[in-house]
Amino acid sequence: MSADVDMLVDEQPSTPKPGPSSQNGQVAMNGHQRSEDSYLSPMSEDEDEMPLSQTTRLKSETATPEVRTLKRKQLAASDSETETPLAATPVKPKRAPRKSSAKTVPNGTAKNGVKKEAGSDVDSDYDDDVPLTKKKRVANGKGKTKAPPKKKVKVESDAEEDGDGDDDEPLKKAPAKRKRKVKQEEKDSSDDDDVPLKKPAKKTTAKAKKEESAEVETKPKRKGKAKKEEEEGDAQDTKKRKKKEQEEEDVYKWWEQQNADGDGSIKWTSLEHNGVYFPPPYQPLPKHVKMKYAGKPVDLPPESEEVAGFYGAMIETDHAKDKTFNKNFFDDFLKILKQYPPKDRTKITDFSLCDFRPMFEHFEEEKAKKKAMTNAEKKEAKAARDKLEAPYTHCTLDGRKEKVGNFRVEPPGLFRGRGEHPKKGCLKLRVRPEDITINIAESAPVPKPNVPGKWKSVVHDQTVTWLANWVENVNGNYKYVFLAAGSSLKGQSDMQKFDKSRDLKKHVDRIRKDYSEDLKNKLMGDRQRATAMYFIDRLALRAGNEKGDDEADTVGCCSLRCEHVTLEPPNFIVFDFLGKDSIRYYNRVAVDEQVFKNIKIFKNDKEDGDDLFDRVDTTGLNKYLQSYMKGLTAKVFRTYNASITFQQQLDQGTPANGTVQEKLNAYNHANRMVAILCNHQRAVPKTHEQSMGKMRDKLRGLKYERMKLRHALFGVDAKYKKKKKYAEDESDLDDDGIADHEEQWKTKEIEKAEKKFQKDNDKLAEEGKELQDDSVLKDRIKEIEAEFKRLKKERGTGKATLKREKPAEKIEEAIDKLDERIKTFKLQMEDREAGKEVALGTSKINYLDPRITAAWCKKHSVPIEKIFSKTLLTKFPWAMEVDADWKF
Structure with missing residues (x-):
């Protein structure tokens, strides 16, 4: 049940608690949410103790x-x-937390160049700014x-x-x-x-x-249970403190070093790791679980049964309804059957006669069993997995412990691809040690695979940052194992990317002037290049690369075909093509008169399937751009335009004196503008309407709570009925809505009581103690039902009884806080609805300089945790230390 009505019946204004996170990662504002059980039971007198009251020194030397x-x-x-x-x-x-080693700062210096005493802890400044x-x-x-x-x-x-x-x-x-x-x-x-x-x-x-x-x-000595609880609490605090210190110690602040740019060809001097983690070998299905062919069970060997199981697990998905997917799967399945034929010599030749449902039903049963596991069993299973994977999660780079990103080798399965990929449904073969190349230092020991086999090769290439690679069989692409997003090498790469796009500001005016002049160039190659640069700069189009026949038909600017561009006089161009990940790009845009003329010339005497820019390719375009700035490519323009647009939108749209939620809405609006510019579209999530329905229910709960507070206020003093602020009823809250809300509320409270009862019994079972009797749960449910009977009697009476009597002033304060919460929640709903077709995460991760967000949060007093997930905070630690006045 929502915690919204808890304030109504048992509010404690003096000790507000932060509310739980709302949907979409946004935290409930103003910290007014209460314990969800408080409305039915009075607050315990021995709850968490308040801080000790302030005292004065004893002035008498003869104190007892x-x-x-x-x-x-x-x-x-x-x-x-x-x-x-x-x-x-x-x-x-x-x-400041202790450090056992100091490898990031030369002895005798601290960050910001401050001189330190010899023999002091060189890393102490890294953990605490207060010496x-x-x-x-x-x-x-x-x-x-x-x-x-x-x-x-x-x-x-x-x-x-x-x-x-x-x-x-x-x-x-x-x-x-x-x-x-x-x-x-x-x-x-x-x-x-x-x-x-x-x-x-x-x-x-x-x-x-x-x-x-x-x-x-x-x-006095503490005895018995009190002493034990105190010791347990101290142990937990010590454990948490040590964990925090360890996490802080693991953070390598490479950005504070003088040579953090990493432009040299040597990326590391020493590298040691344990290789990659291979998935466990295939476990055959129970003997009674078999696919059927023409209605009869087929006895498959494990190699063929595994492939059949890949498809069997997906028969209820959209993939299994796709003709290309089915054709590719069956072609590869027949190849496996030829190599590992059925033991009963069944000849499988027709896909329509194959029945994989017995496998599907078995997999669903296994899923149900996993869901039914107790918390203790889930923890035990996770601990077992973590123990197996632990040696592969970190490596040692230049003497530092760094986290590895994708240390797990992809398990075999069916290739799904993105969009209309021609190879979707093809079999991804199991990767073995013989397929993998390992990259380590010459002095490092060669790791041993966790499955039988030997590495394809072991290299010692200090100019690359990958730890291992292999070639996957479907597309022939290389797969790499890199360090995690928050590692020093990844962080340096990200920082260089955004610094490069920021440096483009110094050259962009000259580049724009030159390509604007070349729009009329007599050389057709230069004119096409200038027109392509116009689209890349103004519309943030990707440059595009050549695609093979076995790849999805996606295009970028340089690979546009005549069919993708339509002219609408006097100066409109309509783009309609599949971009990256087969996402449709559709845009009708007004362009300069000369650009319109050029496109008309480029399309003249060409078929729909011919290249629009037949004299321009990505390689030549990037070579031309590097004459303006070292390392400049067409891709940099996309990052630059995204970040500069974002900065401008924030500067223009952030309300200086707005609430935190109003500022968050302004931030998300700026993010949406960038997502639209970069065509970061998405289909409306299938759960969107369900999610919005839950939010509407919660809003109704807030209004219900306000109604009850108003009615309680009238009971304290009838004069409030004449005040406009309190006299009007809440909108969208009729008798049916009230009854429906109370019924939903009651159901949630009973479910919550049942879950708590089960959780408490699970804990008692773990500790080997006697379980609670079922009567405890029954008594709790009776209390809930009695409380809701009381609420039912109050319907339509215009009266409400609070569990604890409060003066009118306190009720007024509660209503004011609730008004603020309702306003904030409505803004959240508007924001959710506005972003349903836009993917905001892609630009945050790849295109928006994170320093823009960090500086904005500091300037406008918005907690960055409301915007950046834990993953992004880990990915961009170098961006968190900018000043509030930093600009892209």
């Missing part, structure tokens, strides 16, 4: 041990990253350390344990020779990463020691 013990607990609690520090203790900076505060002694006139006042003994003791000083206390200057000694001690302490930083030892009076000893003795 019990008071000092309480103070000690509070100080310890204030060290937590998630608790609010006590007012009595100065705010301590977060400690550890240096500790200084307070010395008396004779150079001896004074004994600290008794009332500060405990504060200093805690600081020593944490390695943090009292930053809010003014530091007194010590004599020069003492200062040098302290500095040397600090440098020495940083040499060992495993030892926490501490302040220099201080001489403590006997009286102070006695006082500390007394406090330790009087500190």
